Structures are given as structure tokens and as C-alpha cells.
Amino acid sequence: MSEFHCLDIEFPNVDFSPYYIKSKKEVDKIHHAHLFARTDEIELRIFYDDESYFGEKLSVWSDTVDYKKFGSFIKVKVTENHTNERIQKIDISDAKLFGISSGSNYYEGKQKYVIVKIDTVKFYWNPNEENKNTAEFYLDDKGFRVVNPFYGVFGPKTFFKNDGKFEINRMNDSKKFYKLGKSSFRPEFNVYSKGNKKDRTATIIKEPKIQFKYQNGITEEEAVFYGVVVLMLASFYHHIKIDYTLRRIHLPENTITIKNIEEKNYYDTSGNLWGFEIHWNFNKFLQASWQKETIKNFTLLSKAITLFNQSHLVDNSSAFLIRYNIIEICDKHKQDNEKFTLILNKKQRKVKQDSALSKLLETIAKDEHEEFKKRWGNVQTLLQNKPMKNQLVSFLESQSLDPKTFPVSIKDLKELRDFITHGSIEKVDLETLRKSNILLYRISGILILNLMGIKDWKLNTEIK
Numbered sequence: 001m002s003e004f005h006c007l008d009i010e011f012p013n014v015d016f017s018p019y020y021i022k023s024k025k026e027v028d029k030i031h032h033a034h035l036f037a038r039t040d041e042i043e044l045r046i047f048y049d050d051e052s053y054f055g056e057k058l059s060v061w062s063d064t065v066d067y068k069k070f071g072s073f074i075k076v077k078v079t080e081n082h083t084n085e086r087i088q089k090i091d092i093s094d095a096k097l098f099g100i101s102s103g104s105n106y107y108e109g110k111q112k113y114v115i116v117k118i119d120t121v122k123f124y125w126n127p128n129e130e131n132k133n134t135a136e137f138y139l140d141d142k143g144f145r146v147v148n149p150f151y152g153v154f155g156p157k158t159f160f161k162n163d164g165k166f167e168i169n170r171m172n173d174s175k176k177f178y179k180l181g182k183s184s185f186r187p188e189f190n191v192y193s194k195g196n197k198k199d200r201t202a203t204i205i206k207e208p209k210i211q212f213k214y215q216n217g218i219t220e221e222e223a224v225f226y227g228v229v230v231l232m233l234a235s236f237y238h239h240i241k242i243d244y245t246l247r248r249i250h251l252p253e254n255t256i257t258i259k260n261i262e263e264k265n266y267y268d269t270s271g272n273l274w275g276f277e278i279h280w281n282f283n284k285f286l287q288a289s290w291q292k293e294t295i296k297n298f299t300l301l302s303k304a305i306t307l308f309n310q311s312h313l314v315d316n317s318s319a320f321l322i323r324y325n326i327i328e329i330c331d332k333h334k335q336d337n338e339k340f341t342l343i344l345n346k347k348q349r350k351v352k353q354d355s356a357l358s359k360l361l362e363t364i365a366k367d368e369h370e371e372f373k374k375r376w377g378n379v380q381t382l383l384q385n386k387p388m389k390n391q392l393v394s395f396l397e398s399q400s401l402d403p404k405t406f407p408v409s410i411k412d413l414k415e416l417r418d419f420i421t422h423g424s425i426e427k428v429d430l431e432t433l434r435k436s437n438i439l440l441y442r443i444s445g446i447l448i449l450n451l452m453g454i455k456d457w458k459l460n461t462e463i464k
Contacts, residue, residue, distance in 0.1 A: 004034040023053040044116040055102030055114030071095030088124040131250040135212040143208040239271025277458035293453030323440035
């Protein structure tokens with residue numbers, strides 16, 4: 001089997017002519033390309049006529065677009081002489097651009113090529129009847145913390161062979177699958193052996209994964225979505241962004257594999273739900289009733305959890321602003337202005353307002369009267385509204401949180417936010433910032449749990 005896939009690549013809505021004027025020929029509409037999907041990189045080698053300077057044009061053009069949307073500009077087609085007959089199509093529309101390199105030595109025979117590195121690729125294969133309506137979502141190295149608690153202590157009798165496959169003893173209370181929409185899932189290890197028959201020893205490899213089972217009628221979009229939901233739960237519980245490196249989805253019409261490049265250089269953090277007075281392991285967490293509300297609030301949760309995990313990677317001032325922002329994001333309901341009861345008609349009110357304006361103008365310098373009159377119109381509108389209850393206080397109370405019990409007052413939290421936002425760092429009391437960060441960590445986590453429908457938390461208001 002070839003180490004690469006042959007493709008035809010097209011940039012249907014891109015005009016390369018304004019970029020790198022040096023070329024003697026126009027850029028071809030369609031280019032032949034080789035796709036290499038290796039363990040640690042995804043590489044496209046796009047071949048072109050060197051007199052068109054396509055490689056240089058592509059590099060210059062790429063600097064003008066959002067690298068996160070790079071794949072959306074590309075249309076790919078598997079060529080007819082493709083070496084793997086099982087493959088139906090290849091999709092890179094969701095790919096981010098990692099980099100482009102073009103060198104004078106980039107030739108294969110007489111054909112010049114440019115190397116494009118991307119972060120993801122999706123393959124559609126002919127269906128696998130044996131594994132139909134199942135899926136394996138393989139986790140990155142951070143995913144070991146997700147799967148490890150479901151297995152006992154590793155020892156001499158930990159691994160055993162079953163029908164030619166290695167398996168590991170699971171904990172007694174972690175053998176069941178958890179229901180999610182049209183699927184059920186559980187964290188597992190994929191175990192296989194690796195070695196040379198000339199060597200005296202062989203190595204047993206274990207890979208963390210989420211194993212899915214699907215009901216009939218599951219769609220690709222639903223299967224991918226359920227995987228994202230589980231990943232979001234794991235990332236929140238462990239306080240770190242966890243990713244999939246490979247997703248293999250077996251549907252009746254095809255098998256879909258989605259490969260992603262693993263993030264190797266990351267700041268490692270760890271967490272649990274103890275800060276919210278919930279002493280569950282991840283297994284117990286998955287047994288809670290989170291499915292309905294998590295799916296309902298998925299978009300809001302995705303944003304809040306991303307920020308929640310990001311707050312662990314930045315300095316104290318930035319962490320405070322991020323956690324404060326989570327509260328504002330979760331507060332979807334804004335108060336309606338309540339107005340005072342008016343006892344005069346419009347004409348009568350105008351007479352009184354004009355009289356009041358005349359009296360007020362007596363206190364203002366004459367050359368500023370016109371400017372004051374402009375402000376007066378705005379003030380009249382505002383004066384019709386009754387003072388509102390503090391929006392933040394109202395929201396927190398609606399979430400079963402009592403601001404009167406907080407070790408840092410709402411007033412001090414707002415003042416601290418204003419100091420940091422406006423760059424008045426010299427006014428920030430470091431001890432207040434420390435306590436506020438701990439408090440907002442607990443509050444933001446509780447708000448996320450509420451969005452999931454989990455109410456088992458308690459707010460610890462003691463901060464040492």
C-alpha cells in the first residue's frame with residue numbers, strides 16, 4: 001500500500017494572479033497532490049509548473065487569509081488511479097494551516113512541489129459491516145487521566161488475552177456504558193502488543209479512547225457531536241483541554257476516520273470537582289443526570305468551559321477577568337427597565353420639565369447652555385426608569401448563590417475588574433485579587449455545573 005494518497009486539488013474561489021508577479025505562466029486550476037497522513041504530521045505535497053511560481057504565490061496568499069479557515073478554500077478529489085480502492089473521498093475543509101514551505105530542491109523527478117502542513121483530514125471508506133454502528137475516538141496523551149480511573153492497579157495479572165486481543169481488568173463499578181442521545185459510550189484502553197520476533201521481549205501498548213455504540217439511523221453529524229460532548233465533559237472535569245487524535249466512526253454507508261495532530265507542547269494542569277464540594281471521580285460524574293441540560297446548553301457550555309480551562313493558563317489578573325467574563329456569559333437574562341408611574345399628561349410634563357431646565361441653566365455658564373440642553377434630553381429619559389436591582393446580584397441569586405455570603409463583596413469584585421480593565425494595576429490589592437480569583441473559580445465552575453443540570457455542589461465561602 002502506498003504511503004500517500006493521490007489527490008486533485010483546486011482553489012475554486014482564489015485568484016492567485018495578484019500575488020508574486022514574477023511568474024511567466026498562469027496558475028493551473030487543478031493541481032495533482034500527495035497526501036501524507038503520518039503519526040505526528042499531515043502533509044500535502046502539491047505539484048505545479050515551476051514557471052507559474054504557484055508555491056510562492058500560495059505562500060504569499062496564505063498570509064492574507066485566516067489560517068483557521070484554510071481548508072475551506074480547498075476542494076479535493078481522490079484521483080481515479082488511487083492505490084486504495086476502499087476509499088470513497090477525502091475532506092480537508094475543516095483544516096487549519098500549520099505552515100507552507102517551498103524550496104529550490106523540492107522536486108520529485110521533474111515536477112516541483114510545495115509542502116503544506118495542516119492539522120486535520122477526514123477520510124470516507126467503504127463500510128465495515130463487522131463494526132457497523134460503533135466508533136472509537138482515540139484521545140491524546142492528556143486523555144490517559146480520563147481512562148486510568150476505570151481500571152485497577154496495573155500488575156502481573158492486569159493484562160490477559162481474549163480471542164486474540166489483549167484486555168485489561170476494569171474496575172467493578174465502571175463496566176457499563178453511559179447513554180447519550182442515540183449513543184452509549186465508555187472510556188476504554190485499546191491494548192496491543194509490539195515487538196520483533198527476534199527479540200526476547202515484546203511491548204504492550206495501551207491507547208486511551210472513548211468507545212461508542214450507536215442506535216440505527218445515527219448520522220455522521222450526530223456521531224461527531226456526541227464525541228465533542230464527552231470531550232467537553234472530560235476537559236471541564238480535569239481542568240485542561242483534551243483532544244482526539246483519531247476518530248473512527250463505523251456507519252452503515254461508510255467508515256469515517258478523522259485524524260488530528262496532537263498538541264505536544266502544553267502547560268499541564270489537573271483538576272476535579274472538589275473545589276465545588278463534589279467529591280466524585282470521573283466515573284461517578286458520568287453517572288449523574290447531565291445529558292439533557294448539557295445538550296440543551298451545549299453552545300453556551302462550549303464557550304464557558306473553553307474560558308474556564310484557559311483561566312488556569314494565564315496570570316492572576318487575566319484569570320480574574322476571564323472568570324468574571326464567564327459569569328457575564330452565563331447570565332443570559334437581562335432585566336427590563338421598570339418605569340416610575342407618571343401622573344401628568346405629556347403636555348403638562350413638558351411645562352414642568354422646561355421650568356426645571358430654566359432653573360438649572362441659572363447654575364451653568366451661558367456659553368455652555370446649548371451643550372447642557374443636549375444632555376438634558378438624555379437625562380429625562382433615564383429619570384423615568386426606577387433604579388434597578390444589581391444585575392449581577394440578581395443573576396447569582398437566580399443560580400442559588402447568595403452574594404451576601406461571599407468573602408469578597410460584589411462592589412469590590414466590580415471595582416477590581418475596573419482597575420484591571422483600565423490598566424490601573426497600581427490600585428489592585430494583591431490579597432483581594434488572590435481571594436477574588438479563588439471565589440470566581442468556584443462560582444464559574446458552579447455556573448457550568450448548573451448549565452449541565454448538576455445541582456450537587458456547595459459554595460465554600462471560606463478562603464484562607
